[in-house]
Amino acid sequence: MTERAGGDDHDRAVSSTLSYALGLSIATMLITGLVIGAGGYVEQRRESVTRDGMTVIGQQIASDVQAVDRVVSGSDDEANVTATQGLPERIVGNDYTVVVVARSDAYLRVTTDSADGEIAVTVPLANETDVAAARLDGGDVGITYDEGEDALVIESA
DSSP, rough: OOTTTOTHHHHHHHHHHHHHHHHHHHHHHHHHHHHHHHHHHHHHHHHHHHHHHHHOOOOOOOHHHHHHHHHHHHHHHOOOOOOEOOOOOOTTTEEEEEEOSSSOEEEEEEEEETTEEEEEEEOOOOOOEEOOEEEEESSSSSEEEEEETTTEEEEEE
């Protein structure tokens, strides 16, 4: 038998085992990096979807406030107006709260707590009639005109 330069035949077996182990460790590191990167992406998308859902809810309530306000403002007598909006109780698996801030430039503040902290969205209200301050948990909402307060009242339905 002829001997090869640089070692005997046993070196080949070590070389293929070492190559296999190195290849396996590199593949493991790549897969781990992808999983970690994808986890961050999913969390960003989740926050974006939550924020979009809260904006839609705020806009639906604001639209109903504006509709009730138009009827009340356009009526000469004391109008008995009510609008009800069916809304989800949760957004992307999280409870949410709607706060009605009653000022000259009234607005809604929709908030929820997520794994990364509080997410909040502000939606302005366009109305002529005053709006009463309120705090509601997620779910159906009713908007009525209260003659005693001469204001629109937003409450859980």
